[in-house]
Amino acid sequence: MTTIQAQGSVQLGNGTKGGCVGNYIGFARIMNGTSVWFTPPSGSTSCVITDNNGGAYTGKIECVESVSLANWCGLAGLPPVALTCPVASANRYQFSIYFSANAPAAGTVLTLQIQWLP
Numbered sequence: 001m002t003t004i005q006a007q008g009s010v011q012l013g014n015g016t017k018g019g020c021v022g023n024y025i026g027f028a029r030i031m032n033g034t035s036v037w038f039t040p041p042s043g044s045t046s047c048v049i050t051d052n053n054g055g056a057y058t059g060k061i062e063c064v065e066s067v068s069l070a071n072w073c074g075l076a077g078l079p080p081v082a083l084t085c086p087v088a089s090a091n092r093y094q095f096s097i098y099f100s101a102n103a104p105a106a107g108t109v110l111t112l113q114i115q116w117l118p
Contacts, residue, residue, distance in 0.1 A: 001115060001116065001117055001118065002041050002044075002115070002116045003113060003114070003115045003116075004113075004114050005111050005112075005113055005114075006030045006031065006032060006038070006095070006111065006112055006114060007030065007031065007109050007110065007111045007112075008028040008029045008030040008031050008096070008097070008109070008110060008112075009028060009106075009107055009108065009109050009110075010026055010027070010028045010099075010103065010104045010105065010106055010107060010108040010109075010110065011026060011027055011028070011029075011106060012025065012026040012103060012106045013025075013026060015027075017062075017098065019062075019070075019071040019073070020060065020062065020071055020072065020073035021060055021062055021071070021073060021098050022060075022100070023100060024059070024098040024099055024100055025099055025100065025101070025103050026098075026099045026103035026104075026106070027096050027097060027098045027099065028096065028097045028108075028110045029094070029095075029096045030094075030095040030096060030097075030110075030112050030114075036094045037066060037092040037093065037094055038092060038093050038094070038095065038114065039089070039091075039092050039093075040087045040088075040089045040091075040093065040116045041089065041116050042089050043089060043118050044087050044088075044089050044116040044117060044118060045086065045087065045088075045117065045118060046084055046085065046086050046087055046117045047063070047084070047085060047087050047093070047114055047115060047116050047117065048082050048083070048084050048113075048114075048115040048117065049061050049063060049074070049082060049083045049084075049085070049095055049112050049113070049114055049115075050080060050081070050082040050112065050113040050115070051076045051077070051080060051081055051082070051097065051110075051112060052080045052111070052113060053110050053111060054078060054080070055076075055077055055078065055102075055104055055110070056077065056078060056102050057076065057077045057099050057101065057102045057103055057104060058076075058077050058099065058100050058101040058102055059075075059076040059077060059097055059098050059099040059100050059101075059103075060073040060074065060075060060076055060097070060098050060100070061073065061074045061075070061076045061081070061083045061095070061096070061097055061112070062094075062095070062096045062097075062098060063083060063085040063093055063094070063095055064093065064094040064095075064096075065085075065087075065091055065092075065093055066091050066092040066093065066094070067091050072085040072086075076097045076098075076099075077102075087116070095112055095114065097110060097112070
């Protein structure tokens, strides 16, 4: 099991995203250095993404797989919540928080905990 902390800055703006996200008023794309893609450690079969920011926002955590662009969503905001999604170590994954209400101020840095599981 490998656990990392990764961050992204809030960007405000209305939009709609297909799949499980729907309408949003802002988002934070979680970064892996200069890339938005994360590669699971060899042997990983799932990951747990936890929002521990304690924000009063309402929204969703999203996980997107790079090959099929399949996505999975879970609730974000209070209390700390987690999303589990299946992974394959040959693929890459992108993580974001989409806000549907009470978005933090633009530029606010948010952190997700990403735990890769065998």
